[in-house]
Amino acid sequence: MAINPVQILIDEHRVILQVTAAWEMADQAIEHGAAFPAAFVSRVVDFIHAFADAYHHHREEELFIPYVEHVSSDRARGNIGLVRQEHQMARYRARRADELLPAAAAGDVEAQKEIRRLLNSYCSLISCHIGMEDMAFFPNGYATMSPQLRARVQQAFQEFDANKENQETNKRYRALAERIVAQAREMHNDLKHHTV
């Protein structure tokens, strides 16, 4: 059965957005007095690095965008540069947050503040980015591909998904996303109990 690459990307976006929503919930808890949750932040950064970037953005950049480059529609190709640029901006924020983690975990308040700023900025960047990809870039790019190009994207996705290492990453980081969401809810609930 033919797979739908656009649907696969949209589904991965849903997992990424669960984690960004969890971070925003945790950040609210910190804002209202919860201690800086270094282990939680380290999980969020790990997820962003390994799933959102190394797995998902790699899939977009290597298995989808090269085929959009061949379509004749200027409109469909027009956003390729922007998509790549926003991936770079997202990478920079995650890398910087990762670098600051040891200091933040040791209690450096400035490093903690900077990590919160970087992750908040990451979340707004990536949710706009995903909105643009879901609503326009991927559906338009795919719709304007020839049947031959579409078949090549499908094949590239199938090969990527058949790879054992990719399967493990997918499974492990979806489980981590659930753990991150559960932990953010706990932080939120703890805060409610303390403020009642």
Ligand SMILES: [Fe+2]
């Ligand atoms: Fe993207």
Ligand SMILES: [Fe+2]
């Ligand atoms: Fe994406």
